[in-house]
Amino acid sequence: MDKRDFKTLKTALDSVSPHIYALRNDTVLFMLLDFRIIQLELAGDYKSAKDSIMRALEFGYRKDTTGKFYISAETHLGEWYMRVDSLAAAIPYLEEAYYLSRKNDTTQAIEICYSLATIFGKLKDYPGLKKYLDAGWQLIPGLKYERESYTAQFACNYVGYYSDMHNPDSAYYYYDLVKRDTTFVAPYLRAGLEWNITPVLIDQKQYEKAVRNQIYALAIVNQYAPLNPVLYNSVGKNLLLAGKNELAIKYADSALSINTNDKRWDIEAEAWRIKGEGLSNLGLYSLAYRAMDSAVVKWQIQTDSSLLKHIHELETQYQVKEKDDKIKSLAQLNAANEKINHLKNVIISALIGASILIGIIIFMWFRRRQTRNLLRETLLRQQLLRTQIEPHFIINTLSVLQAYILDIQTDKAVRYLRELSKLLHFSFQNARHPFISLDDEMAALQSYLELQVMQGEYNITYKFDIDSQLNDLEVFIPPMILQPFVENTLFHGFKGKSDRGIIDIVISKRGAVLHCLISDNGSGYSHHALSEGLITKSHATTIIADRLRILAKQTGQPAGVNIVSNDQTTGGSGTTVELIIPYRLTP
Incomplete structure (x- = not known):
């Protein structure tokens, strides 16, 4: 490739560069940079080639996710050192590129092995040469091309x-x-x-x-x-062994002529030595002496220049290492910035999540407050209900008391007044508390039933059956929770009925709830009316059912009311009311 070819290649790369930059595609951008490095190396502009290689390394650190860009850039840097005869400096970069290429399973590995084998061969480092020859040989069967x-x-x-x-x-x-x-x-x-x-x-x-x-x-x-003086020296040395001294001297002269521009003092020294030995073999001792003297001088210059070259290589390696450190620092800074941005996104997401959570908490708080107000309203309505006594019952009670007084039935009047006083006391006292003892509830219910019996409006008898487990255990239930159902029993079961009626009230303990049965043998309801919901519940029983539902939510225990017709269970007349009431051990 002549200079015109180099210029044509450079012109082509310069013309396509703006269009490739506009694409903003990392892969295409790196390929452009790769071609630029090759173009500069072919043109012999090694300084510009090295600058492009360092840019490629930086690009690989920042943009490369596959590792292939960075491997290619390191390979270029190692081969650049090979071209400028800094073989020792090339080894670390090519070895790192080799191990990365093996890790990333790229086809570059075998090329890197060949370059490393070439370097170790030139350095006469035979273990290193054998290592990379074997490594490359093992990769050959896996090649497609x-x-x-x-x-x-x-x-x-x-x-x-x-x-x-x-x-x-x-x-x-x-x-x-x-x-x-x-x-x-x-x-x-x-x-x-x-x-x-x-x-x-x-x-x-x-x-x-x-x-x-x-x-x-x-x-x-x-x-x-290009002509290589090292090869000419090698031929000249072997010609001496073959006894062809004149031809050996010609090859030594060719080596000296070729080396005129490069001024490789070790090559000149070897050429003068070969020439001196050939002249000596020919018996031309004076010329041989001068040639050997020139060889010694060149070796001395080579020794000095080798030291300077070594110093220059150290300086170059330090500069490259400094640039590498800058590139790695930049990569670490970019990685740190990415982590910071990620942390910012996490914090923003957390703040959004916290805001949503706070909104949910506020909503739940308002909802709970609303539910609490509703519960309070229900409790107030129940307290109001508990303070109320049926006006019809009060009128009848006062009428009966008046009759007893007019008939001078003093004992009955006193007994009647005592039961009325007890009922009023329980009614007003219990209205102040959300929970009362079972004993107080049963005492109030007994006073109510005694007054009903003494009024004579209903021909009934009643019986309480309390679970023996409750004799030594004080439990608390909502007040006035049984009396409304007993009132319904009297009104619907025995009103206008002459036959004697019986009301059985059975209370048993089942775990954390009380199981209450209020049974009667009155007129009752038909099964059809109960199943179709044709029976209108009183306001009091409706509120008690709501109260039991709220109580179930508060305690986590079952609660409810169930009304069944006895003809569907025992075959008899009347109705049975079943209540499941959660109790507490403290008021």
């Missing part, structure tokens, strides 16, 4: 490794593996294969064959790459 190409490349490097290890059998194994593969005939790779087998031939003292292989390989390499 270029499997034959990578097989040949790694096999060629294995040849070089085993040649340097003086293991001819293994070297020839991989050498024959590539030679037998007629499908892959890349000349450049063939040249590398022949070059790498040379140390085995040298060990076997096949110097002329080794030299022929190297000259053949060098001719091919020169077609694809």
Whole structure:
């Protein structure tokens, strides 16, 4: 690729850049940056290429979610150090890229292995070379494309490794593996294969064959790459072994000529040494002495320049590390900002949730207050109801008392007045309390029934049957909860009936509730009337039913009223009222 090609590639990238930036697509943006790095490296503008690589690293830290962008950027940085001959500096970046690529299962891993193997081979670090040759070789079977190409490349490097290890059998194994593969005939790779087998031939003292292989390989390499003085020195050194001193001197002179621009002092020193040894073998000792003297001078310069180069590499590595630290700090700052934003969102969500919860609490509070007011209103109505005595009952009571007094039935009048006084006392006293003892409720009910019997309006007898468990246990129930149902029994069951009526009141304890039965043998209701809801309930019994429902919610115990006709249960006449009343052990 000549300069016009580089300029054309740069122009093409510059023209598409604005359109790619407008897309705001991270993948496409990174691909553009990747192409820019390649373009700058091909053009030999390594400084600008490195700046682009550092931008790619920063981009990978901030935007890359897959890891592939960052791996590619680190690979570029490692290969950049390879191109500027800072091999030791390239290793950490390429090794990190390799481990990341293996973790992310990318196809970049085998390319990184090949680059690392190349570096360790140049450094003569044979354990490192073998490690990455083996790692790359294991990846080859999983490749979908270029499997034959990578097989040949790694096999060629294995040849070089085993040649340097003086293991001819293994070297020839991989050498024959590539030679037998007629499908892959890349000349450049063939040249590398022949070059790498040379140390085995040298060990076997096949110097002329080794030299022929190297000259053949060098001719091919020169077609694809710039002239390399290192290769010319290598051929010259082996020519000395083959006894071809004149030709060795020519290759040394070629190495010196090629190295004129680069000024690699180690290469010049080696070229002068080869030339000096060839001249000495030819008996030209004066010229040989001057050549050897030049070699010593170049080695001294090389030693000094190597020290300066090492210092420069350290400075470069420090600068790169400083930039890496800045990139990582920026990434950590971005991560911290993301966490802060996430925390803000969490706090906002929590505040919204708290506001909703507070709204629900306020709503429930108002609802509870409303329910409490309703309950209070119900209690007040019940208290009002408890303070009221049926006007008809009062009139009848006073009429009977007047009759007793006029007939001078003093004992009956006194007894009658005593029962009336007790009933009024219980009525007014119990109205002040939401709960009264069962004994007080039964005493008030007994006074009421005694007055009804003494009035003579109803021909009845009554009987109380209290559970023996309640003799030693004081329980409390809502006041006046039984009397309205007894009133209904009298009015509906015995009004205008001459036959003697019987009222049985049975109270038993069942767990945390009282089971009350008020049974009579009066006229009763028909089963049809009860089942169809044709019987109109009194205002008092309706309120008591509501009171029992509220009591059930307060105590968590069952409560309710059930009215059944005896003809559906015992076959007799009359009605039975069943009440389930939760009780308390304290008023």
